[in-house]
Amino acid sequence: VQLQASGGGQVQARDSLRLSCAASGLIFSSYAMGWFRQALGKEREFVASISKSGGTTYYGDSVKGRFTVSRDNAKNTMYLQLSSLNPEDTAVYYCAANRWGAMQFLDGPSGVYYWGKGTKFTVSS
Numbered sequence: 001v002q003l004q005a006s007g008g009g010q011v012q013a014r015d016s017l018r019l020s021c022a023a024s025g026l027i028f029s030s031y032a033m034g035w036f037r038q039a040l041g042k043e044r045e046f047v048a049s050i051s052k053s054g055g056t057t058y059y060g061d062s063v064k065g066r067f068t069v070s071r072d073n074a075k076n077t078m079y080l081q082l083s084s085l086n087p088e089d090t091a092v093y094y095c096a097a098n099r100w101g102a103m104q105f106l107d108g109p110s111g112v113y114y115w116g117k118g119t120k121f122t123v124s125s
Contacts, residue, residue: 003116021095034105037091049105092118
């Protein structure tokens with residue numbers, strides 16, 4: 001199984017950005033998907049998750065109203081649209097998968113079955 005996140009880089013505060021997570025080696029529509037992030041010196045935290053069909057989503061408190069998670073099962077890809085970025089959003093962003101459901105990601109890393117490699121972006125003020 002491979003989960004490859006992409007779309008990182010350097011942006012300015014208040015900019016928007018879209019991250020992608022391309023999945024392979026699994027039946028994508030059978031997995032709930034999620035995003036986590038880890039800032040330097042901090043623990044990995046839950047960002048967002050989406051159910052297998054895409055009909056249910058969850059967000060971490062710090063990103064609600066600013067980030068939107070979506071998926072395209074035909075393309076085996078999950079997306080994270082980020083807006084109103086601020087320097088506190090600077091982190092390595094990881095995509096993740098589990099077979100249980102989107103809500104399980106709220107438990108943190110214990111709710112993850114597969115991790116992908118991260119993509120980093122930096123928000124400058």
